[in-house]
Amino acid sequence: MRAKQVYENDGLRTFVVVMDKDDEAFGQLTAFAGEHRVTAAGLTAVGAARAVTLGYFDLSICDYRSTEFTEQLEVLSLVGDIALKDGEPAVHAHITLGRKDSSTIGGHLQSLTVWPTLEVVVNETPAQLAKKVDPETGLALIDLSG
Amino acid sequence: MRAKQVYENDGLRTFVVVMDKDDEAFGQLTAFAGEHRVTAAGLTAVGAARAVTLGYFDLSICDYRSTEFTEQLEVLSLVGDIALKDGEPAVHAHITLGRKDSSTIGGHLQSLTVWPTLEVVVNETPAQLAKKVDPETGLALIDLSG
Amino acid sequence: MRAKQVYENDGLRTFVVVMDKDDEAFGQLTAFAGEHRVTAAGLTAVGAARAVTLGYFDLSICDYRSTEFTEQLEVLSLVGDIALKDGEPAVHAHITLGRKDSSTIGGHLQSLTVWPTLEVVVNETPAQLAKKVDPETGLALIDLSG
Numbered sequence: 001m002r003a004k005q006v007y008e009n010d011g012l013r014t015f016v017v018v019m020d021k022d023d024e025a026f027g028q029l030t031a032f033a034g035e036h037r038v039t040a041a042g043l044t045a046v047g048a049a050r051a052v053t054l055g056y057f058d059l060s061i062c063d064y065r066s067t068e069f070t071e072q073l074e075v076l077s078l079v080g081d082i083a084l085k086d087g088e089p090a091v092h093a094h095i096t097l098g099r100k101d102s103s104t105i106g107g108h109l110q111s112l113t114v115w116p117t118l119e120v121v122v123n124e125t126p127a128q129l130a131k132k133v134d135p136e137t138g139l140a141l142i143d144l145s146g
Numbered sequence: 147m148r149a150k151q152v153y154e155n156d157g158l159r160t161f162v163v164v165m166d167k168d169d170e171a172f173g174q175l176t177a178f179a180g181e182h183r184v185t186a187a188g189l190t191a192v193g194a195a196r197a198v199t200l201g202y203f204d205l206s207i208c209d210y211r212s213t214e215f216t217e218q219l220e221v222l223s224l225v226g227d228i229a230l231k232d233g234e235p236a237v238h239a240h241i242t243l244g245r246k247d248s249s250t251i252g253g254h255l256q257s258l259t260v261w262p263t264l265e266v267v268v269n270e271t272p273a274q275l276a277k278k279v280d281p282e283t284g285l286a287l288i289d290l291s292g
Numbered sequence: 293m294r295a296k297q298v299y300e301n302d303g304l305r306t307f308v309v310v311m312d313k314d315d316e317a318f319g320q321l322t323a324f325a326g327e328h329r330v331t332a333a334g335l336t337a338v339g340a341a342r343a344v345t346l347g348y349f350d351l352s353i354c355d356y357r358s359t360e361f362t363e364q365l366e367v368l369s370l371v372g373d374i375a376l377k378d379g380e381p382a383v384h385a386h387i388t389l390g391r392k393d394s395s396t397i398g399g400h401l402q403s404l405t406v407w408p409t410l411e412v413v414v415n416e417t418p419a420q421l422a423k424k425v426d427p428e429t430g431l432a433l434i435d436l437s438g
Contacts, residue, residue: 069248251390
């Protein structure tokens with residue numbers, strides 16, 4: 001994984017993060033955010049993967065169910081954000097991927113093994129959009145009430 | 147639904163709109179655009195829903211067909227715009243959602259019941275990208291000829 | 293296809309490109325980039341199509357496989373970039389589309405016949421994110437090492 005700051009405006013930075021073959025994207029993005037002290041940002045990505053673990057929030061158990069896919073996949077869209085959670089930058093992203101037969105799968109991104117590349121654009125956002133744990137679901141949701 | 151202006155540059159505003167449990171997102175976004183006089187903007191969102199109505203433009207009837215899904219869904223991507231239509235701000239968005247088995251559905255967004263959250267970023271755009279009704283389809287399409 | 297520059301900040305331009313009925317979007321976007329000398333940009337789009345050719349990078353042959361769909365489709369998301377490849381601007385985009393039954397298909401965009409419209413937003417990026425051919429796959433990948 002290599003990251004490059006490509007822009008800055010009003011103190012808000014834009015980074016391009018390029019993942020390499022076999023990088024685990026979720027962990028690497030979290031590490032990138034820690035290293036560069038990115039605490040509030042939006043992110044998008046395109047690229048491809050050879051494995052992915054997708055989460056689905058299951059109301060009946062009030063938790064994520066995970067499904068793993070081990071196959072070559074096109075990353076069709078990846079949209080998410082970086083926000084502080086318990087004082088540390090946390091990545092939250094949803095992903096859609098394309099299979100060999102052009103059908104698609106998607107969910108909450110839990111892990112992704114890059115192959116051969118994943119290009120992520122990270123745009124810092126000005127507001128400290130703090131997240132707060134929602135007692136009903138246990139999920140960290142953006143709290144604009146502060 | 148709560149909206150917060152998080153940025154302004156050259157008179158162009160960026161808002162974060164956070165929807166709450168059981169909010170109907172399409173109507174709330176339209177109401178938000180009216181209240182804040184947002185007449186030209188792009189929007190993206192992530193979150194989750196417990197119901198959605200998807201439109202598909204059917205050439206054979208030259209109109210949208212609607213399909214309703216009532217189940218917990220991850221909002222994988224939501225891309226759209228706000229533009230003036232008959233003098234009022236109108237929301238146009240396309241959405242992809244993930245199901246329990248990681249398969250995906252999608253279409254033209256007609257309505258969506260949020261659960262537990264939907265985070266929408268609205269970026270004002272400088273041009274008044276006016277829409278004009280296309281006589282062949284009856285759809286309002288962006289008109290750059292003016 | 294009509295293109296309009298709607299914004300400029302620090303020398304970085306934002307364009308809206310509106311495709312017309314029956315335009316082939318991939319070729320038109322490449323032509324647009326050449327005409328306006330756009331050599332580094334991100335792009336997103338929404339709209340609809342009456343045909344699309346989707347690529348899938350097949351590891352077993354180390355090349356793209358193409359699948360063609362001829363039917364009315366909603367363009368749910370289109371994410372990509374423009375970068376120099378052998379000195380010329382090249383478009384790279386991934387797309388997700390919605391079918392009549394609300395199922396979705398997607399892949400690497402090879403061609404798309406617009407119907408009735410496709411609205412593309414092109415945002416120039418400051419860095420010259422040069423691409424370099426990866427010898428293992430033959431793909432042009434962004435190279436941040438330079």
